[in-house]
Amino acid sequence: MSKYRVVGNSHPGLSVAEIATGRGRYTDDWKLPGMVYGMILRSPFAHAIVKSIDTSEAESVPGVLKILLPWDVPSKRYNCSGNPPSPLLIQDEPILTDHPLHMGDRIAAVAATSRKACREALMQLKVEYEELKPVFDVMKALEKDAPLLHPEIGGSNLVKTMEAAEGNINTGFEESDYIFEEIYETPAIQNVSLEPNGCICDASVPGKMTVISTSQTPFQERRILADLMGLSENNVRIIKPFMGGGFGERQQLHSQPVAALLSRATGRPVKIIHSREEQMTASVVRHSTRIRMKMGVAKEGLIRAMQVEAWYNTGAYATHGPIVVAAGSRKTNYRIPHYEFKGHCVYTNGPVSGAVRGYGNPQITFARESMLNMVAQKLGMDPIALRLKNHVQTGDRLPGTDHPLLSCAVNSCVEKGETLRKAIEEEDMKNNGQQGLSHPEKKAWGVAFCCHTSGPSNREGMSSSIVMVNDDGSVNLLMGSADIGQGSETVLAQIAAEGLGIGLEEISVTAADTATTPYDTGTFASSQTYVGGNAVALAVEDVKKKMIQRLSEIRKLPPSDITFENGRFTVSGPEGLEHLTLKDATKQITFGAGGSIIAGSSSYKAVEAPPPFAVCWAQVAVDMKTLSVRLLNIIEAVDVGNPVNPEKVKAQVHGGVSMGVGYAMMEEIQVDQRTGKQISSDLLHYQTPLSRDMPGIHVCLAEGWEPSGPFGAKSVGELATVPVAAAITNAIAQATGTAITRIPITDAFRPAASPWPKRAATESPAVTSEKEGV
């Protein structure tokens, strides 16, 4: 039982009834008076030059209002990332281009009175292309004769190299008894939010613009669009309606600048909704990586050194690339005295990469946790014991970072998860361990650990909130942070209700509307509960302080005689103690002597970004003949501090696990190297887990408490997905004796060339050197 009334108790969500009845209005469900439609003509080639565009036939399609070509739009380049401004956000993206750099790049756009007319017009646009040589591989893109994607930026396709270090890496390897080295590869994957990206831009009133869009970062979207349109921010209003998932994808602007220009040109509100094909080819993907991981370990199992060199494929435009790379360098959950991270962010003609749940972390975690399995095998140690021996604890720092951890409940994660795992095993033993097994199948468990962050790990998270107490004592909570379907509005309302001593039903939330709610950096870096929650908690404190001040003025008592505890005000007056609920106090303040309006506000800048921790176990059954893999069970134990809404935390983990399952087993954006075309252009050619692909998912919540969090809370959203792939591949490795260095494995897994641990020191890239005498 929670020690709080509202926090720690689950609630299914403030808007679930609207959703369940189909009344929740998502972007495409909005229609504005006079609204027309927009569509974008996209490059069929990964690299080309547009020689000419003949618009004559397209223009004569009935209903067509405007056609925009690359030379009709401002030449100003921008960065579509919804991160706060940073010199790392290189402005390399044109609104429309005559030099497409990836399949799906925006060439031209049309506005018309119907979607059908838009489609027809796009078909009638005659574009003459000259194909250029594309480059898709990061290593090839760095070669001297590679086609240069952005000559305006520099003489190479290297966007930036991000580094982090701790100790001295050479010393670390000298201190090690074993050195392991391996190359790992991870794929580009799509977010596959079920709702496609969309927006309605209304610039029909000159000098003003209103945008309804699938935005995780309305305030950044406002800044970028205001700049592109030459407007001041007060004249740009971004409204985020119901949203069908996000997972990072909507931390970028997609069609908004085009819709804004079309709206200005036609004087009508313009709606652009991505087709699924546009989602697949022209919405950001997770960076594919090639990771060289080198680890030095002392014989008793202490990691002395970890050296990472990683190449992140950022695709045709930089977007967040360098920040994603840097974020990956700050998520190592072990005490490693000598650490070196070098991450290269590289342009290619592949799909544009950006923010996807985990933001640079799942890649490195896959490599690191796969290697730790190798280490455990080599040292004959239990993989959990090895990890716990090296794991950070409260007071430690993550390598490459400078703030000591205020909380870490990894031991509780292990304890709870292991108890559950044993229960599953025992149940299984009742059936001789053969439950659900067909003949040549072998069962095995694998494990992986990780951490993530609560708010941007560069500590740039900011949020603010306004609490308005109405004259009946009910509350309107205004906040800038965007609920993208994960339930953050509910969690933040819980935090407010707890602080004010009222019920959740007495609070209404208005969020993510730049005209009516205060600033928030945006929904990314799993910020909402921690950064947004702290902002709400501060606004609650502010309102209580103001109410105490007013009560003291009315009663002519010093403010120190009035306190707020256990959900009510206590006044120590001359007649003894008097208790007032928020409602009672409000009555006295608003219409009582003097009358006053009750509103509190806050501005919160995150000084910490406390990592939540996760431990994940996967149980697989591998058919030893065909080597096809079935997932049986996944357990994930998470330390999210004190969970504000435990059932919703679990639900986040369920979803995170399914994305991890996809990452390990099946998801990959594939580009045909011969034709340069992206094959994964719809949901038939890009598989995501469906109900029958999912194993049993079991979630444990560790006993955690984060002192800097609102009511002890940390984050969960991204964390859940990070360790899953490695847990699965480690289980497969356990069953087959073959280390897996590349995901996805696809469901008909075939062993790689050399099985381990038989890989000898001499021939092996896995164990490159083994010192004498150990």
Added chain:
Amino acid sequence: MREIRIEINGSNYTSRISDNLTLLDFIREEAGMSGTKRGCDSGHCGSCTVLLEGRPVYACITLAIQAEGKKVTTVEGLEGDAAGQLHYIQQAFIDHYGIQCGFCTPGMLMVAAALLEEKPLPETEDIKAAISGNLCRCTGYTNIVHSIRMAAEDKLKQEGGDE
């Protein structure tokens, strides 16, 4: 172009449409009901699932003319026993955390409604099979499967209790 009539949630909608208009467009644009979602428009995600004469179909790859004169049920047509009350499956999705972003929810609800009509107490595997054409990116299906099972159990309990 031709004029057709479709009965959606008990009301008749008549419209002049072209033969290639999909049922999804008919529902969203002609009938003006936005509860049915468009996730892919190509029959791969299930978010547009509606019931056509009680059977689930993907509205995005069903032509409106295929539904001519027939009964279509969308999420807006799900109702509880009493006025203003939620349908018991909707309530179960709420009570058992089957809803996150909610974009898959209308489709899932319609599949569940058809399933429970046919099989009042489905096993987990039946439920997984029934929703295997509906993509959800948020829930890992865990709470959706659970919600459907609980809807079935609660309903049976309630009916048993009423007797």
